[in-house]
Amino acid sequence: MSVTVPIQAIALTPGSQITISNLSWQDFEQILTDLGEKRSSRFTYYRGTLEIMSPLALHERPNRIIADIVKAILEIQGRDWEDFGSTTLKRPEIAGIEPDTCFYIQNADRVQGCTNLDLNDYPPPDLAIESDVTSKTTLEVYEAMGVPEVWIYRNKQLKIYLLSNQDYIETSVSPIFPELPLIELIPQMVQKAIDQGTSKMLRDLKNQFRQP
Numbered sequence: 001m002s003v004t005v006p007i008q009a010i011a012l013t014p015g016s017q018i019t020i021s022n023l024s025w026q027d028f029e030q031i032l033t034d035l036g037e038k039r040s041s042r043f044t045y046y047r048g049t050l051e052i053m054s055p056l057a058l059h060e061r062p063n064r065i066i067a068d069i070v071k072a073i074l075e076i077q078g079r080d081w082e083d084f085g086s087t088t089l090k091r092p093e094i095a096g097i098e099p100d101t102c103f104y105i106q107n108a109d110r111v112q113g114c115t116n117l118d119l120n121d122y123p124p125p126d127l128a129i130e131s132d133v134t135s136k137t138t139l140e141v142y143e144a145m146g147v148p149e150v151w152i153y154r155n156k157q158l159k160i161y162l163l164s165n166q167d168y169i170e171t172s173v174s175p176i177f178p179e180l181p182l183i184e185l186i187p188q189m190v191q192k193a194i195d196q197g198t199s200k201m202l203r204d205l206k207n208q209f210r211q212p
Contacts, residue, residue: 003021017053026050032088032096034083044088045096046137046144059198062153063100063131065193065201066186070103070127072202073177076209084125087117095144099128102147105176127176139168149176151186158186183186 022029027043035041044051067083074081082104090096102125104111109120124146130138131153142150143166150161151167158184161168162175174182193201 011026018073020050020052023049023050027186028096032035042098042100043096044087044098044100044137044141046141047094049137051137060100060131061194062190063129064188065198066129066131066151066153066192067101067103068198068202069186069189069205071178072124073209074105076206079105081105082108082111082114084111084117089117089119089120089124089147091144095141097141097145099125100131101129103127103129107146124148129153149174153186156187156191158183165171 002051003150008093013192023045025045028050031050032043041052041054044053053118071081071083073152084102084104086100087095087102088098089102104123105122105126107126111117114122126147127149128142128147138152139161143163146163150163151174152159153162158170160174173185174180189201189205192204
């Protein structure tokens with residue numbers, strides 16, 4: 001006996017997730033349409049399997065702090081960027097994901113005027129950031145998207161993954177910020193923001209970078 005439950009009726013407590021198998025791409029698209037843009041849960045779809053996760057505040061805060069750090073450093077360096085947040089990335093029939101945060105940096109000029117991100121018309125984001133990832137499929141989904149660099153922050157550690165020959169390899173250096181020891185810097189700055197406040201951390205970070 002099978003039981004059918006409307007997707008709108010599924011209520012997840014913060015920090016929990018569910019997996020639904022044997023969903024077509026059309027099912028996934030319909031679920032996104034039915035739930036609309038103002039939902040708190042994050043969705044990841046890969047080859048027929050949908051994962052729905054309801055993030056904790058402890059998940060959200062490091063993600064936003066890291067995004068603020070990235071923008072602060074880019075501003076100090078005088079570089080352009082576009083923050084596309086948790087925009088749904090889609091590779092039709094194969095994969096879909098809502099990053100915690102994603103950025104266009106090297107390709108910032110190519111998404112000027114973009115209000116509807118279609119990866120058939122635009123390149124994938126240059127950087128995706130995820131916090132407290134537990135799903136093993138996350139990197140596989142980003143591989144399908146062709147995102148060149150993914151950061152995963154978990155247990156107060158940052159891991160950097162670069163796309164090489166359709167597989168991700170872990171590295172200690174980001175090509176976006178090759179001169180910075182990010183795997184040490186990011187966890188320190190996140191903890192400082194939590195302990196002392198994000199505004200103070202960012203001011204101190206900017207002062208540190210601007211010192212001769």
